[in-house]
Amino acid sequence: MTNSEKIKPSNFKIRYAKPNHIDAIFEIEKKCFPSLIRYSKQELAYLILQSNSICLIETLGEVVRAFLIVNFRAGSLIGRIVTIDVDPVFQNRGIGLRLLEKAESEMRQRGMHWSQLEVSETNKIAIALYTKAGYLFKEMIENYYKSKQHGTCNAIRMIKALSEN
């Protein structure tokens, strides 16, 4: 399989992450982001285990290929995508889009009307994914991402209305 060969819809396996997946999830986070801007294992564990979040993983056998975390806030009709990471070995095969669609389905089931996320204005691939999935520009947030080594970076906030189906 070449790196851009798409996976058949029937071969996607998406489920909820369990505590024993945290190590594998952190390994993917390390592959996707440099140390100073990525989530720590403790931060990921908190996000995955807290009751107002869900973490979805896509697996091939026992191998975790990707994950996505959604956060819900009391009294809000907006589901917030905290992060989505696909292991670089498995990128560009349709996993990211499929995880996003599944996350939106989970948000609808919880009565959310909107899905929202923030993305670095320099992350052209993620912006292309979100645009393809139907997300629209909402606002620019200046200096949203801050790190000692990389300085500051603006984020684009994107939003999608979740229809009934």
Ligand SMILES: CC(C)(COP(=O)(O)OP(=O)(O)OC[C@H]1O[C@@H](n2cnc3c(N)ncnc32)[C@H](O)[C@@H]1OP(=O)(O)O)[C@@H](O)C(=O)NCCC(=O)NCCS
């Ligand atoms: C962004 C990311 C999640 C996309 O996941 P993915 O599984 O590779 O994406 P998919 O294969 O589902 O692609 C869906 C769409 O995204 C865009 N896309 C994906 N990879 C791309 C690439 N290399 N170049 C340009 N566009 C790309 C395309 O629009 C694609 O649709 P197409 O295949 O019809 O052209 C993945 O690249 C990743 O994990 N990046 C590192 C972590 C990250 O930046 N996360 C986002 C944080 S906000």
